[in-house]
Each structure stands twice: as C-alpha cells, then as structure tokens.
Amino acid sequence: MTIVSVLLVLFAVPWWTLVMSGTQWPASVVALGTAVFVVTLVALPVTLVLSHGRRHLDWAGVIGDSILGIVWVLFAWSVIGTAARLVLGFVGVEDPVRSRWVATAVVVVTVVLLIWGNREAMRIPRIAHVDVTLPRLGRGLDGIRIVAVTDTHFGPVDRTKWSLGVAAAVNELRPDIVAHVGDIADGPVAQRRGQAAPLATMDAELAKVYVTGNHEYLGDAQGWLDHMDSIGWKTLHNAHIVVERGGDRLVVAGVDDATAKSAEPSGHGADFAAALAGVDPGLPVLMLAHQPKQVFESAAAGVDLQIAGHTHGGQIWPFNFLVRLDQPAVHGLSRHGARTQLYTSRGSGFWGPPFRIFAPSEITVITLRSA
Structure with a gap:
C-alpha cells in the first residue's frame, strides 16, 4: 500500500499540473495526456520488477529507470509550479493563461534538466580534492593521497567506455591508495564483468582496497569479493591492512555494509571489532564503510577518518533532503565526536535513473595531513 500510494502521488501531481488544474485544454489533449500518464504508471513497476528482479532484463531497466527519473523531476517541478500558480493568481493572472504558463514552464524546465542531468550522469566524474588533518598521523605519512571511487553501479546502461575513462583518470592521479567504497554493480559478476573489467587496470603505490556496499547484497556479494581479489584488489571483509611510509604506519580497515547482516550470504555483516582486531591502539585508522551512518x-571504535559513499549527494534534486532523514551526512567532510571525521562522497556513477541533477559525480582525492 505504501508503494502504491507513493506511485499514485508521484504521477497524480504532475498529471494534475500539466493536464488538468485550470489549463482548460481541449478534450483530445486531456485524453492523450491522461493516457500517457496511465501507461507510464503501469509500465514503471512492471519494468522495474523485470530489471531488478531475478531476470535482470537490461532493456526493461533502461525503460523503468528512465521513467522513474523523469516522473521524479516532473513531480518536484510540478510542486514548485503549484506555488507559482498561487503567486500568479495573487498578481491577477487568470486561468487558463496562468495554468498554461505554469504547465509549459514545468515541461521546459524538466526537459532541460533531464538533458543536462543525463550528460552529468554519463560524464567522467570531476576530481574533488580535500585535505584532512589527522592529529595522530605520523610525519612520514604527511601528504599521503587516497583516491576514492564509489557507487559505480554498473547496470542496465552499458558504461564500459565510461569505466575505462574512470580508470584512466584514477591512474593519472598517481595515488598512494585507491579505495572502492562499495556498490560496484547492480547484478552479478557474470552479467557486469565487462563493465567492471577496467578496475583491474587501476594502480596505486601502496594498496588497492575494496569494501561491499548495500547493492552487492541485493545479488552477488561474495562473487564480487572473490572477483575483486582475483583482479588484484585487497578486499576488506571486516579486515585491515597496515601501510607504511617514511617510518610511520597507517591502518586501513574496512567493514561490510550496514545491510549485510540481514542479507545473503550468511557470515557477512559489519563487524568493527573484527576489522580492527590486533591493531596497535596508537596508530591512526582509516576506515572504509559504505554508509555514512556507520560513522557512529x-x-x-576510535577511527580517525571514515570514507563513505551511498548517498550520491541525493543524485536528483531535491532527493538529497530525503536522504538526510536517513544519513548523518549527504556529502563532504564532517566531524563526529572528538576524534572521528567522515568524508561522504557523492559517488562516481549513478543508480537507476541515468540522471544527476545538482549532485555532480566525483572521484575524490583525499590528502592526509599530520598535525
């Protein structure tokens, strides 16, 4: 009932704004517009089930995900349009002119944002630079650079060329550590191996490390862990490594996603104690954990810095406000407690709708500084 209610609201608001309200369109326009909304309302759940269910039909995913993105943008700007109608009415603009102006503006803004948002989603991510001071970091490690990629979400849209571009961009940065912070793909390794293949070409001076995200647990988590191991990445399945430079050491740890314990396969689940077992308590700790809310x-556990993804920065405005209800951060650097800092990436790819609107993707260069 919740899903049905949400769908009805998502479609009803733009239908009312564009087709009904006070527009007084001819009967043929009303009939055609209503038919379009009804067909897409039915097509959305059908195509999403065909895509994200057991069948993994990519053609259905492209259709369903695109409809979802389009209707979300239409919904958001229809709400804004409703407010604009009230303002226009207050200044004396009468219907049907007032409502037709609003309907036209909503369609134009939506089309422009979707075209721009698709280009933003499909482009090679921008490079985001951030310096983070860790008081416990030794001078020998001052300036060490972690390049973080997350939420690649290889899926129904074949992005092999994009993946090659991301790998090339990472290698141009000449990182000390490369970290993939989860949500590699939507689908099993067998289906997404080609798109993920360029990950094998990424290189780093000290380590390449990976942790699972929540989407791995919708399908093939252990398969992705095994695959990343096989192409030269160190999988931090509630585990850690220690890197050293200039006589100083840094603990690089990782835990499973927050959803892992209640998903398949068994034996998964975020375990901070296991990830940090045997760690020298005097050493600084960099933690990879997919969801920002794992920062607590x-x-x-006394972690100095956690790197997270998951939020996509909201991906399509104004969804970022809903994300904030579930997560302590949507994007950027934040502090949690006396010692722990959190960097939340907007992510490098996109999930579902092939759009990014006011939430640009990123490859993050995190430079650690000693006190």
Whole structure:
C-alpha cells in the first residue's frame, strides 16, 4: 500500500499540473495526456520488477529507470509550479493563461534538466580534492593521497567506455591508495564483468582496497569479493591492512555494509571489532564503510577518518533532503565526536535513473595531513 500510494502521488501531481488544474485544454489533449500518464504508471513497476528482479532484463531497466527519473523531476517541478500558480493568481493572472504558463514552464524546465542531468550522469566524474588533518598521523605519512571511487553501479546502461575513462583518470592521479567504497554493480559478476573489467587496470603505490556496499547484497556479494581479489584488489571483509611510509604506519580497515547482516550470504555483516582486531591502539585508522551512518560505530571504535559513499549527494534534486532523514551526512567532510571525521562522497556513477541533477559525480582525492 505504501508503494502504491507513493506511485499514485508521484504521477497524480504532475498529471494534475500539466493536464488538468485550470489549463482548460481541449478534450483530445486531456485524453492523450491522461493516457500517457496511465501507461507510464503501469509500465514503471512492471519494468522495474523485470530489471531488478531475478531476470535482470537490461532493456526493461533502461525503460523503468528512465521513467522513474523523469516522473521524479516532473513531480518536484510540478510542486514548485503549484506555488507559482498561487503567486500568479495573487498578481491577477487568470486561468487558463496562468495554468498554461505554469504547465509549459514545468515541461521546459524538466526537459532541460533531464538533458543536462543525463550528460552529468554519463560524464567522467570531476576530481574533488580535500585535505584532512589527522592529529595522530605520523610525519612520514604527511601528504599521503587516497583516491576514492564509489557507487559505480554498473547496470542496465552499458558504461564500459565510461569505466575505462574512470580508470584512466584514477591512474593519472598517481595515488598512494585507491579505495572502492562499495556498490560496484547492480547484478552479478557474470552479467557486469565487462563493465567492471577496467578496475583491474587501476594502480596505486601502496594498496588497492575494496569494501561491499548495500547493492552487492541485493545479488552477488561474495562473487564480487572473490572477483575483486582475483583482479588484484585487497578486499576488506571486516579486515585491515597496515601501510607504511617514511617510518610511520597507517591502518586501513574496512567493514561490510550496514545491510549485510540481514542479507545473503550468511557470515557477512559489519563487524568493527573484527576489522580492527590486533591493531596497535596508537596508530591512526582509516576506515572504509559504505554508509555514512556507520560513522557512529567508527567513532565508538576510535577511527580517525571514515570514507563513505551511498548517498550520491541525493543524485536528483531535491532527493538529497530525503536522504538526510536517513544519513548523518549527504556529502563532504564532517566531524563526529572528538576524534572521528567522515568524508561522504557523492559517488562516481549513478543508480537507476541515468540522471544527476545538482549532485555532480566525483572521484575524490583525499590528502592526509599530520598535525
């Protein structure tokens, strides 16, 4: 009932704004517009089930994900359009002129944003630079650079060329550590191996590390862990490594996604104690954990910096406000407790709708500084 209610609201608001309200369109326009909304309302759940269910039909995913993105943008700007109608009415603009102006403006803005948002989603991510001071970091490690890629979400849209571009961009940065912070793909390794193949070409001076995201647990988590191991990445399945430079050491740890414990396969689940077992308590700790809300466990464990993804920065405005209800951060650097800092990436790819609107993708260069 919740899903049905949400769908009805998502479609009803733009239908009312564009077709009904006070537009007084001819009967043929009303009939055609209503038919379009009804057909897409039925097509959305059908195509999403065919795509994200067991069948993994990519053609259905392209259709369903695109409809979802389009209707979300239409919904958001229809709400804004409703407010504009009230303002126009207050200044004396009468219907049907007032409502037709609003309907036209909503369509134009939506089309422009979707075209721009698709280009933003499909482009090679921008490079985001951030310096993070860790008081416990030794001078020998001052300036060490972690390049973080996350939320690649290889899926129904074949992005092999994009993946090659991301790998090339990472290698041009000459990182000390490369980290993939989860959500590699939507689908099993067998289906997404080609798009993920360029990950094998990424290189780093000290380490390449990977942790699972929530989407791995919708399909083939252990398969992706095994695959990343096979192409030269160190999978931090509630584990850690220690890197050293200039006589100083840094603990690089990782935990499973927050959803792992309640998903398949068994034996998964974020375990901070296991990830940090045997760690020298005097060493600084960099933690990879997919969801920002895992920072509370990071803080309790004495972690110095957690890198997370998951939020996509909201991906399509104004969804970022809904994300903030579930997560302590949507994007950027934040502090949690006396010691622990959190960097939340907007992610490098996109999930579902092939659009990014006011939430640009990123490859993040995190430079650690000693006190």
